[in-house]
Amino acid sequence: MTGDLRVLRPAEWDRWFGVLELAFGGVPAAPAERELWQALTEHERSLGVWEGDDCVGTAGAFSFRLSTPGGALVPAAGVTMVSVASTHRRRGVLTSMMRRQLDDVRAWGEPLAVLTASEPAIYGRFGYGIATWQLSADIDTDRVRLAEVPGAGELRLRLAQPADPAVRAECEAVYAAEVAGRPGMLARRPGWERLPFLDPPEDRGGASPLQCVLAGRDGRTAGYALFRIKPSSDEAGPDGTVALEHLGALDPAAYAALWRFLCGVDLTSTVHVRNRPVDDAWQHLVSDIRRCRVRLQDSLHLRLVEVGAALSARTYRTPVDVVFEVADDFCPWNAGRWRLTGDAKGASCERTEDPAELSLTVRELGAAYLGGVPLTSLAAAGRVRELREGALAEASSAFGSDVAPWLPHGF
Numbered sequence: 375m376t377g378d379l380r381v382l383r384p385a386e387w388d389r390w391f392g393v394l395e396l397a398f399g400g401v402p403a404a405p406a407e408r409e410l411w412q413a414l415t416e417h418e419r420s421l422g423v424w425e426g427d428d429c430v431g432t433a434g435a436f437s438f439r440l441s442t443p444g445g446a447l448v449p450a451a452g453v454t455m456v457s458v459a460s461t462h463r464r465r466g467v468l469t470s471m472m473r474r475q476l477d478d479v480r481a482w483g484e485p486l487a488v489l490t491a492s493e494p495a496i497y498g499r500f501g502y503g504i505a506t507w508q509l510s511a512d513i514d515t516d517r518v519r520l521a522e523v524p525g526a527g528e529l530r531l532r533l534a535q536p537a538d539p540a541v542r543a544e545c546e547a548v549y550a551a552e553v554a555g556r557p558g559m560l561a562r563r564p565g566w567e568r569l570p571f572l573d574p575p576e577d578r579g580g581a582s583p584l585q586c587v588l589a590g591r592d593g594r595t596a597g598y599a600l601f602r603i604k605p606s607s608d609e610a611g612p613d614g615t616v617a618l619e620h621l622g623a624l625d626p627a628a629y630a631a632l633w634r635f636l637c638g639v640d641l642t643s644t645v646h647v648r649n650r651p652v653d654d655a656w657q658h659l660v661s662d663i664r665r666c667r668v669r670l671q672d673s674l675h676l677r678l679v680e681v682g683a684a685l686s687a688r689t690y691r692t693p694v695d696v697v698f699e700v701a702d703d704f705c706p707w708n709a710g711r712w713r714l715t716g717d718a719k720g721a722s723c724e725r726t727e728d729p730a731e732l733s734l735t736v737r738e739l740g741a742a743y744l745g746g747v748p749l750t751s752l753a754a755a756g757r758v759r760e761l762r763e764g765a766l767a768e769a770s771s772a773f774g775s776d777v778a779p780w781l782p783h784g785f
Contacts, residue, residue, distance in 0.1 A: 375423070375466035377430060379474055382420035386429070387412055390422050393429045397457035398492070404574030411455075414565055419482075420455070421474060423467050430459040431467040433475055436785055439561040440486060443745045443775040444689030444718065445554040447561050451479040451679070452785050453489035472500045476679060476705055485683035486676060486743075490784050494672050501704050503741030505676035506558045506779045507652050510669045513645040515637045519661040525627035529589045529596065531635055536571050536586045536600065544588060544595040545570070548622040549782075556651070557744040558674055558779035569783055570600060570620045580604055581617055587635055589628040597623030599632045603642065612641035618648070620782065629655060649673070651780035652746075674781040676740040681708040684743065685723035690716040691745070694772035696765050699730035700739065708736055716772070731762035732769060745775025 382390055391411070395402055403411070416436060423431030436452035453475065458467045479487050491497055494504065534541040546567045553559045560566075573584040581602035589597040600620040606613050616639050623629035633656050636645050650656075652670065660666055678684040681700055695715045702708035713726040732749075738757050741747040749770035752758045760766040 375470045377423045377425045377462075377467070379421060379423050379431075379470055382415075382417045382422050382434075384417050386422065387415060387417070389429050390420070390432050391455075393422075393459055394432050394455050394457045397432075397459065404576040406574045407572060407577070410568055410572060415455075419451070419478070421471055423462075423471065428459075430462040431471055432457045433471040435475060435479065435487075437484075437563070438488070438785075440488060441553050441555075441557050441559045441561070442688035442743070443557050443691065443773075443779075446688055447554070448486055448684070448687040449484040450486035450488050451475075451482070451484050452560075453487055454785050456489070468496075472704075476500070476677075479679050480705075480707075485678065485680040485687055487679050488674055488676050490673060490781070491675055494675070497675050497677075498737055499704070500677070501702060501736045501740065502675040502677045503737040503739070503743075504672045504674075504747070505741055505744045506672075506674040506746055506781050508649045508671055508673040508780065509647070509652055509654060510649065510671065511645075511647040512667045513637065513647065513656075513660065514643065514662075514665040514667075515645055516643045517662060518637070518665050520630070520634050520637060520656075520659045521661070523626055523630035523659070525625075526630040526634065529591055529628055529631040531631060532588055532590065534586045534588050536573070536584045541586060541588070542567060542571060545586070545598040545600070545620075545622070548595060548598055548624060551624060552622055556777050556780055557746070557775050558781050560781070560783075560785075578602065581615075584619065587632065589623065589631050591628070596625060597621070597628035597632050599636060601636065603639065605641065612643075614639075614642035615644045615646050616642050617646045621650075626655070630659060633659060649782070651778050653778040674744075674779070676743055678708065678736050678739050678743065679705065681712055681736065681739065682723045682725070685712070685714050685739075686716075686721050688721065688743070689718050690721055690772040691718065691774050691776070692768075692771045693717040694721075694768055696769045696772075697726055697728050697731045698739070699733040699761070700736055701734070702736040705736070714769075729761070731760075731765035733759040733761055742770075742773045744779035745773055746779040749773060
């Protein structure tokens, strides 16, 4: 690669972000969106490749804490804003940025790196595995009915103003309470609470401004939903869509009350759902899942930057004592044998000379890390090799999670 790869200077941000916009089609971000990303950018953790005054590559890394099975929050670099100018493809620019970035993440002492990919085929060669998936759906509310849930009728629902700081604080409190209970969620740092409420008119696609409904009990907020309504009609009458943006709830009754509200909005016949957990409970409330047109898509891609530290940082659903033979061409410091010993109380993962019992690459460990992708499934695809009988079942059970991992929002 030719060019100067260096840490982003604050005065260079506009040009740097402009390269990112061009790489993703050249449509400028809405002013409010641009302002938010500028405020959230961590310049000292961002990289640019420059040829003279021209920026030809971008990559950033947010400092996150990621929830893992058992509730531990593990430091993770949130890889973001990655782009290469169309004039500089196939010249090693991306590889050079990924090399520098992972070296930096290791130096920062963060055992994980995570990202969402515009194209899922890109990052496997750098050791990232798909660790979470998301559901989208279009629920036909003219034909689908919801089951009754005890206590749902006791919740008080009220429409609230999304711009009200008190309303935002109530929603953020619900989100924060959910983080430890589901792997893959991000503990939001100051400033990130603005992201769910970002509402530039340019991005509404003909739908209404963001709306909010709160579910309360005994004067306390137990859940919220952020949504838009896109009106439409045909010769048969109104046929609008409720587009759900975010929903959080602290108990089944609040959850069911919010879904019943969304499915009953006047003058609408569809609830459009995007980015929900694969085990989202509404699937068990609806009367006809086929009328919901459920779709699956990859979401969070995860890489173990330091195998020993990453595997030691989370707990395990069942006891495990297994030796992994790990291959990692891009970060060779991870290659070799590691003994993982752990249970629901804690874990350790150390280098060993003992015989290997499972053989895999760091990519498979990344896919399995949050408990959403069984090691047995990866083995059935030929991506994990069992060297000791019983080791695969033991490790796969231990890595599992009682709830599906889920990334609620991008970055």
